[in-house]
Amino acid sequence: MNDTNKPGLEICLSPALLHLHDTVGKIVVIIDVFRATSTIAAAIDNGAECVIPVATVAECIKTGAAIKNSITAGERDGKIAPGLQHGNSPSEYPSSFVSGKTLVLTTTNGTRLLHMIKNADTIITGAFLNISAVCEYLIQQNKSVVLGCASWKDKFNMEDTLFAGAVADRLQDHFHHNDDSVRAAIYLHRSSGGKDYINFLRDSAHYRRLSAYGLEADMEYCASTDLHPVVPVLKDGALVSSTRIMTEAVMPLL
Amino acid sequence: MNDTNKPGLEICLSPALLHLHDTVGKIVVIIDVFRATSTIAAAIDNGAECVIPVATVAECIKTGAAIKNSITAGERDGKIAPGLQHGNSPSEYPSSFVSGKTLVLTTTNGTRLLHMIKNADTIITGAFLNISAVCEYLIQQNKSVVLGCASWKDKFNMEDTLFAGAVADRLQDHFHHNDDSVRAAIYLHRSSGGKDYINFLRDSAHYRRLSAYGLEADMEYCASTDLHPVVPVLKDGALVSSTRIMTEAVMPLL
Numbered sequence: 001m002n003d004t005n006k007p008g009l010e011i012c013l014s015p016a017l018l019h020l021h022d023t024v025g026k027i028v029v030i031i032d033v034f035r036a037t038s039t040i041a042a043a044i045d046n047g048a049e050c051v052i053p054v055a056t057v058a059e060c061i062k063t064g065a066a067i068k069n070s071i072t073a074g075e076r077d078g079k080i081a082p083g084l085q086h087g088n089s090p091s092e093y094p095s096s097f098v099s100g101k102t103l104v105l106t107t108t109n110g111t112r113l114l115h116m117i118k119n120a121d122t123i124i125t126g127a128f129l130n131i132s133a134v135c136e137y138l139i140q141q142n143k144s145v146v147l148g149c150a151s152w153k154d155k156f157n158m159e160d161t162l163f164a165g166a167v168a169d170r171l172q173d174h175f176h177h178n179d180d181s182v183r184a185a186i187y188l189h190r191s192s193g194g195k196d197y198i199n200f201l202r203d204s205a206h207y208r209r210l211s212a213y214g215l216e217a218d219m220e221y222c223a224s225t226d227l228h229p230v231v232p233v234l235k236d237g238a239l240v241s242s243t244r245i246m247t248e249a250v251m252p253l254l
Numbered sequence: 255m256n257d258t259n260k261p262g263l264e265i266c267l268s269p270a271l272l273h274l275h276d277t278v279g280k281i282v283v284i285i286d287v288f289r290a291t292s293t294i295a296a297a298i299d300n301g302a303e304c305v306i307p308v309a310t311v312a313e314c315i316k317t318g319a320a321i322k323n324s325i326t327a328g329e330r331d332g333k334i335a336p337g338l339q340h341g342n343s344p345s346e347y348p349s350s351f352v353s354g355k356t357l358v359l360t361t362t363n364g365t366r367l368l369h370m371i372k373n374a375d376t377i378i379t380g381a382f383l384n385i386s387a388v389c390e391y392l393i394q395q396n397k398s399v400v401l402g403c404a405s406w407k408d409k410f411n412m413e414d415t416l417f418a419g420a421v422a423d424r425l426q427d428h429f430h431h432n433d434d435s436v437r438a439a440i441y442l443h444r445s446s447g448g449k450d451y452i453n454f455l456r457d458s459a460h461y462r463r464l465s466a467y468g469l470e471a472d473m474e475y476c477a478s479t480d481l482h483p484v485v486p487v488l489k490d491g492a493l494v495s496s497t498r499i500m501t502e503a504v505m506p507l508l
Contacts, residue, residue: 013410016270020409155274156267158434180412180459187445188438205434 008144009175011164011182015113016154021146024119029126029134029167032110032150033159034206035088037232038222039073039105040239041130042090045228047099050238053111057081060106067102074106078213081106089218090129090228102238109150114234117148123234124242128163128197128222133229135170137242145175158188158204159222162197165189198223262398263429265418265436269367270408275400278373283380283388283421286364286404287413288460289342291486292476293327293359294493295384296344299482301353304492307365311335314360321356328360332467335360343472344383344482356492363404368488371402377488378496382417382451382476387483389424391496399429412442412458413477416451419443452477 419439
């Protein structure tokens with residue numbers, strides 16, 4: 001990963017460390033494995049028109065009310081937040097339910113990080129559910145990348161770092177880096193064995209917190225790879241499939 | 255590490271994350287392996303009266319001028335900083351040179367973190383050179399501990415995290431934790447094999463930076479374990495040997 005002719009790769013371990021990373025002109029991958037960016041991958045893969053990430057329940061209600069055919073969703077303490085319609089489980093968004101709809105999703109950590117990013121070339125979201133699609137996209141784009149862990153209230157967490165390490169491990173031949181966060185995340189990923197992620201993640205602060213709400217099956221789903229092979233890209237405040245953006249860009253030529 | 259009757263253990267990966275850790279009434283270990291806390295261990299073990307850590311070269315000169323029998327020390331870009339007398343290599347402080355003297359040491363990252371700690375029970379410094387002494391001290395004290403990585407300009411670094419992981423690994427039976435930073439640091443330590451630290455650290459940002467100044471031998475020294483079995487404890491702004499503090503506390507009874 002030392003060929004400086006290749007685009008660069010960095011990992012931001014917490015939003016509180018974002019000021020140390022220059023995101024100008026780069027692709028930033030927002031990572032919130034438990035569970036926002038997993039739910040986003042599932043909803044978009046299952047045909048959601050788009051996902052609008054918002055920070056607060058009030059904003060979620062207001063945004064949802066202004067959009068036809070929308071679903072407002074979000075949880076507080078493992079339950080659907082009062083005033084919203086739906087929860088934050090990726091498995092709760094089958095095609096039969098979400099197709100053609102706009103999902104307005106309130107997520108604290110992921111949305112906060114997303115709104116902190118300034119002047120990036122592109123912002124996408126990543127999770128194990130779409131890891132291969134994200135890696136292929138990053139290789140194709142051939143631009144420098146910052147993998148941004150949403151973490152939990154700014155605290156370093158295992159699941160986002162493990163995912164960042166898994167991506168970095170796959171991208172080794174295509175990017176260069178001199179970033180100890182990348183080195184450590186790759187070691188963490190290799191410690192996991194690179195396969196049975198949920199088993200590795202059971203001993204983590206977030207797994208313990210969410211399992212107290214009975215969300216073990218949810219987290220097992222989030223730790224599965226490539227069930228939802230899409231790349232959600234931020235466009236005008238909403239996450240849409242990269243395929244759709246490409247189609248729209250080509251359309252005028254047809 | 256889950257018995258909550260035992261004292262707690264946390265790792266702060268960067269001064270920029272310190273606000274997430276409650277240090278009140280705890281023992282905080284300042285870690286700056288390359289090279290401040292390595293040099294502090296060497297100087298105190300070799301008989302320095304004390305080490306006064308200061309943030310700037312100007313402060314170093316001023317403090318040194320006010321103290322008889324002092325050495326002012328610090329580097330900028332791998333060379334002795336203009337106006338100071340000595341460098342920042344742990345091997346430069348043999349007993350014949352440092353015994354009985356006060357070392358006034360300017361270190362950017364370590365001193366900054368040290369001054370950020372509020373209301374800790376005790377602040378000590380740790381490095382591979384005194385790792386066993388630090389671990390034994392922490393077990394004896396039986397109080398909750400925050401291992402504080404000085405890092406490099408707030409950036410996560412390998413050498414301080416590796417050391418924190420080595421300490422956490424050794425303390426498993428004596429402390430409890432539910433901290434993903436501790437989990438990840440232990441995985442990092444185990445990835446290193448737990449022995450040949452310098453070989454593991456050669457692929458790190460700080461090693462690369464300092465080796466450009468020809469400081470490889472210095473870093474190899476810093477990655478050696480237990481050459482200086484002392485515990486430097488902060489008392490009235492100066493680091494002194496824990497043995498001396500204990501002796502002084504007992505003295506009035508004699």
